[in-house]
Amino acid sequence: xxxxxxxTVRGMPVGFWLLLVWLPAFVSPLYFHIAETERKCFIEExxxxxxxxxxxxxxxxxxRTNGFxxxxxxxxxxxxxxxxxxxxxxxxxxxxxxxWTFTSHTPGEHVICLYSxxxxxxxxTQLRVHLDIQVGEHAIDYANVAQKEKLSELQLRVRQLLxxxxxxxxxxxxxxxxxxxxxxxxxxxxxxVLWWSLGQTCILVVMGAWQMRxxxxxxxxxxxx
Amino acid sequence: MMWPVGLRSGSKRWWGWSMALIWGWWCLxxxxxxxxxxxxxxxxxKECFYEVIEKGTESTLEFQVVTGGQYDVDVVLTDPRQAVxxxxxxxxxxxxxxxxxxxxxxxxxxxxxFSTFSxxxxxxxxxxxxxxxxxxxxxxxxxxxxxxxxSQEVHENLNAIIDYQxxxxxxxxxxxxxxxxxxxxxxxxxxxxxxxxLIVGFGQVLVLKSFFSERKPVQLYGYN
Numbered sequence: 043x044x045x046x047x048x049x050t051v052r053g054m055p056v057g058f059w060l061l062l063v064w065l066p067a068f069v070s071p072l073y074f075h076i077a078e079t080e081r082k083c084f085i086e087e088x089x090x091x092x093x094x095x096x097x098x099x100x101x102x103x104x105x106r107t108n109g110f111x112x113x114x115x116x117x118x119x120x121x122x123x124x125x126x127x128x129x130x131x132x133x134x135x136x137x138x139x140x141x142w143t144f145t146s147h148t149p150g151e152h153v154i155c156l157y158s159x160x161x162x163x164x165x166x167t168q169l170r171v172h173l174d175i176q177v178g179e180h181a182i183d184y185a186n187v188a189q190k191e192k193l194s195e196l197q198l199r200v201r202q203l204l205x206x207x208x209x210x211x212x213x214x215x216x217x218x219x220x221x222x223x224x225x226x227x228x229x230x231x232x233x234x235v236l237w238w239s240l241g242q243t244c245i246l247v248v249m250g251a252w253q254m255r256x257x258x259x260x261x262x263x264x265x266x267x
Numbered sequence: 268m269m270w271p272v273g274l275r276s277g278s279k280r281w282w283g284w285s286m287a288l289i290w291g292w293w294c295l296x297x298x299x300x301x302x303x304x305x306x307x308x309x310x311x312x313k314e315c316f317y318e319v320i321e322k323g324t325e326s327t328l329e330f331q332v333v334t335g336g337q338y339d340v341d342v343v344l345t346d347p348r349q350a351v352x353x354x355x356x357x358x359x360x361x362x363x364x365x366x367x368x369x370x371x372x373x374x375x376x377x378x379x380x381f382s383t384f385s386x387x388x389x390x391x392x393x394x395x396x397x398x399x400x401x402x403x404x405x406x407x408x409x410x411x412x413x414x415x416x417x418s419q420e421v422h423e424n425l426n427a428i429i430d431y432q433x434x435x436x437x438x439x440x441x442x443x444x445x446x447x448x449x450x451x452x453x454x455x456x457x458x459x460x461x462x463x464x465l466i467v468g469f470g471q472v473l474v475l476k477s478f479f480s481e482r483k484p485v486q487l488y489g490y491n
Contacts, residue, residue: 087436206422227443230450245461
């Protein structure tokens with residue numbers, strides 16, 4: 043990244059300042075380890091029309107230094123996002139560092155799966171994945187908004203409050219939808235218990251009557267009765 | 268970031284230190300993180316999440332088991348020296364706030380190793396430091412105006428509302444998933460029991476008939 047012709051480090055003008063500017067693009071400090079062939083999924087239960095942003099960075103385990111290489115450009119990560127109806131919203135391979143965004147169109151559980159595009163059959167080396175997922179108003183970059191729309195501090199604050207209130211409203215709506223689903227499930231259970239109990243009682247009675255009739259005719263045929 | 272080719276090991280060490288300094292400066296300049304993740308913990312599995320925390324930062328780890336088994340999980344939070352800061356066995360929900368006393372990698376591990384067949388869905392919220400102020404709001408040298416203070420308060424209250432909504436949603440998800448599971452089980456077991464009734468009913472008749480249908484005539488009065 044800094045060029046192969048760089049021999050000295052003491053005089054560090056360009057690279058140092060580049061780093062200072064570039065570092066804020068780096069992703070979150072939260073990370074976890076997965077095997078190279080392992081698939082890791084996260085579930086986001088969100089209302090509809092909600093934006094979800096994810097940042098990730100992958101590092102490959104380097105056995106020589108017994109640590110993780112600072113950057114591993116060779117690996118790619120496959121990001122697959124499914125909506126509550128199990129339809130694929132996003133399925134793309136990104137490089138070792140990536141940022142993805144999607145907006146939900148149905149409320150419910152969205153599943154975000156990450157796995158490396160390694161072609162090995164059994165688990166190879168360990169991968170360190172830095173991940174940051176932000177939902178709804180947390181996904182909005184207010185610095186960007188302030189700059190683009192030239193908002194003053196108070197205006198920006200009001201915009202933030204508006205976004206938060208909108209998110210709260212969506213969540214309340216979603217809550218109503220979930221509660222209705224729960225009610226439907228409970229009513230369905232009630233129906234099922236009722237009809238199956240009745241059905242089973244009927245079957246028992248009919249079975250008993252049939253048994254008696256059949257055996258009676260059997261014994262009569264055998265001349266035992 | 269690639270190491271520049273042709274770097275001597277001594278300069279590499281110096282470079283490493285300057286990187287750590289930059290990283291430290293950047294971390295202290297107020298950028299914080301709150302990550303909420305919901306993940307599946309299969310049976311007999313253990314998942315760990317790591318976070319590099321600066322000394323003196325107040326952090327909160329919150330978790331809740333959403334579905335699965337007895338809704339419990341083992342949690343262990345360790346500091347960079349591998350000392351256990353917080354440990355819970357078979358806990359359903361908790362929130363732990365701690366202040367980092369050294370800078371380094373903190374590890375939060377969730378274990379489902381005690382369970383043989385129920386996989387769990389766990390929600391975690393790892394918040395490091397305070398929420399970053401809005402751009403432009405943080406660097407006030409004068410006191411905030413009434414408007415700014417009020418709007419700040421409204422913002423904090425809305426944060427609390429969103430937080431309560433999340434907790435409510437998680438608790439409600441527990442009930443709802445349990446209800447859906449019950450619904451499925453009622454169906455499966457009803458079919459199974461009906462099948463058993465039919466099989467036993469016909470089976471009884473067949474077995475009884477077979478007692479009376481042997482080749483040898485049945486000795487009704489016994490014989491010596």
